[in-house]
Amino acid sequence: LESAYAKQGLSYPSLDAPFAPSPLDTDAELNNIARLAVASAAQIIATIRGPLETIQETSTGAYGAAALSLIVDTHVANIIKEAGDDDQGVHISEIAAKAQVPADSLGRLLRYLSTRHIFREVKPDTFANNRVSSTLIKKHTLDEIKAKPTIEYEGSTAAAFVGHTTDEGLQGAAAISSWVKSLHKNYATPFNVGNHVDTDIFHWFETQEYRARRFHIAATGSATDRFPPTIFTGGYDWASLPKDSIVVDVGASMGSVTLTLIKEFPHLKYILQDLEKVVKYDAPKYWEAQMPSALTDGRVTFQAIDFFEAQPVKNAAVYFMRAIIHDWPDEKAKQIMKVVRDAAGPNSKLVVFDAIMPYACEYTGPFAEAVAPIKAPYPLLANLGLGLGGFVTLVDIQMLNLLNGKERTVGEFIELGKQSGWKLESVKPGMMASIVYSAA
Ligand SMILES: C[S@@+](CC[C@H](N)C(=O)[O-])C[C@H]1O[C@@H](n2cnc3c(N)ncnc32)[C@H](O)[C@@H]1O
Known part of the structure; x- marks a missing residue:
């Protein structure tokens, strides 16, 4: 990794310095090397550490979530940054005064995180941002957020993710065990139980x-x-589609995948579909900021739908869905795909961008190369443990919690297709796979 960075005249980023994006962050080969290193390091820890310590660390994982929740709610990463953000750090009394919380508890939660390489305790009770904690710095300053609270998370993905997962997500997580033991009978999801929704x-x-x-x-x-972006731009042969072909982004949210696609494939017309509030207010605002020309020349339009009920666009060239199928249990996922199939023409494609669940053991069935895209040398886990499978399994449990959804194996994607009129044509592996179906 160091020599690859040196070739570009860069040194490998220090854990102590704030995060600075580099084009090498998304280099596929370097990412694979990093994943092997992470898998190895995690397996060494599990091998060497006493088993009870591993169990204790895992069973108290909620403390990490709680610490991050407080840090993000009280803007601690911003407070440190605005106070100078250098190696001197900021004393906990100053951080706590600005965060308006007691210094003792905040300091102990910051030490908990610093001990796990999120923040640095540079002198006793004095904390600085590091590469990891700096990703929690909100783009807008504290004064700007105070003046206009609705911009708090704008441009701040990591902070928004922490907020979502440690608020409604954590309430649901605490209810997973009781929900599973109740055989899923009384409530649809742990999220419903934990949040009384x-x-x-x-x-x-x-x-x-x-x-x-x-x-x-x-x-x-x-x-x-x-x-x-190549996960999406390379996930299908978009260039081969004739000019003005219709591409439907089903459950688009703001349409960030479409934004990636339209930059490389401006010859296509994109229809962004989601629930009414999303496509009426938030998504158009996002496009006015990101690419207003796509709205004025009609290359991007919006449509309110309920994707369980009807698909108003008939015979589109491609219908795609990112992070949609994994939201739902099998019956509902099938229904979403069937509704699209009923609207599709004989040559329409359905492209699903979702992770493929990698087994923690060896797998030799269909599309094996998509299931284990990086060959794990002995004795590493086949899914590289925390190096790769860690992310997919955490999203899987997040889906179980929020919606009784799931990350699926290739076999499950083949089956979903069969039951909704689609034939699985190809799977392009990656952190997020591109799963292409044609009409069966
Ligand atoms: C996990 S998000 C994925 C969003 C987007 N595809 C992306 O990649 O960022 C799921 C989306 O499905 C939308 N959604 C949920 N239920 C829906 C329904 N019944 N009909 C249409 N859209 C729905 C949500 O509003 C949300 O934007």
């Missing part, structure tokens, strides 16, 4: 302006910040 989370968001805004920022950023 009786609709699905997306309909609940229609009544929760602050949380909805935060969720859509987290979802949008997770497409644009976390994944290289």
Whole structure:
């Protein structure tokens, strides 16, 4: 890794310095090397550390979530940055005074995080941002946020993700065990139990302006910040589609995947579909800021739909869905795909961008190369443990919690297709796979 950076005249980023984006962040080969290193380091820890310590660290994982929740709610990363953000750090009494919380508890939670490489304790009770904590710095300053609270999470994916997962997500997480033991009988999801809500989370968001805004920022950023754009631009042969072919982004949220696509494939027409509030207010605002020309020349239009009920666009060239199928249990996922199939023409394609669940053991069935895109040398886990499978399994449990959804294996995607009139044609592996179906 160091020599690859040196070739570009760069040194490998220090854990102690704030995060600065580099084009090498999304280099596929370097990412694979980093994943092997992470898998190895995590397996060494599990091998060497006493088993009880590993169990204790895991069973108290909620403390990490709680610490991050407080840090983000009270803008601690911004407070440190605005106080100078250098190696001197900021004393806890000053941080706590600005955060308006007691110094003792905040300091102990900051030490908990610093001990796990999120923040640095540079002198006793004095904290600085590091590469990890600096990603929680909100783009807008404290004064700007105070003057206009609705911009709190704008451009701040990591903070929005923490907010969403440690608020409604954490309430649900605490209810997972009781929900599973109740055999899923009384409530649809752990999220419903923990938050005392009786609709699905997306309909609940229609009544929760602050949380909805935060969720859509987290979802949008997770497409644009976390994944290289080639996952989407290379996920299908978009260039081969004739000019003005219709591409439908089903459950688009702000339409960040479409934004990635339209930059490289401006010859296509994109229809962004989502629930009414999303496509009426938030998504158009996002496009006015990102690419207003796409609105004026009609290359991007919006449509309110309920994707369980009807697909108003008939015979589109491509219908695509990112992070939609994984939201739902099998029956509902099938229904979404069937509704699209009923509207599709004989040559329409359905492209699903979702992770493929990698087994922690070896897998030799169909599309094996998509299931384990990086060959794990012995004795590493086949899914590289925390190096790769960690992310997919955490999203899987997040989906279980919020919607009784799931990350699926290739076999499950083949089956979903069969039951909704689609034939799985190809799977392009990656952190997020591109799963292409044609009409069966
Ligand atoms: C996990 S987000 C994914 C958003 C987007 N595809 C992306 O990649 O960022 C799921 C989206 O599905 C939308 N959604 C949920 N239920 C829906 C329904 N019944 N009809 C249409 N859209 C829905 C939500 O509003 C949300 O924007």
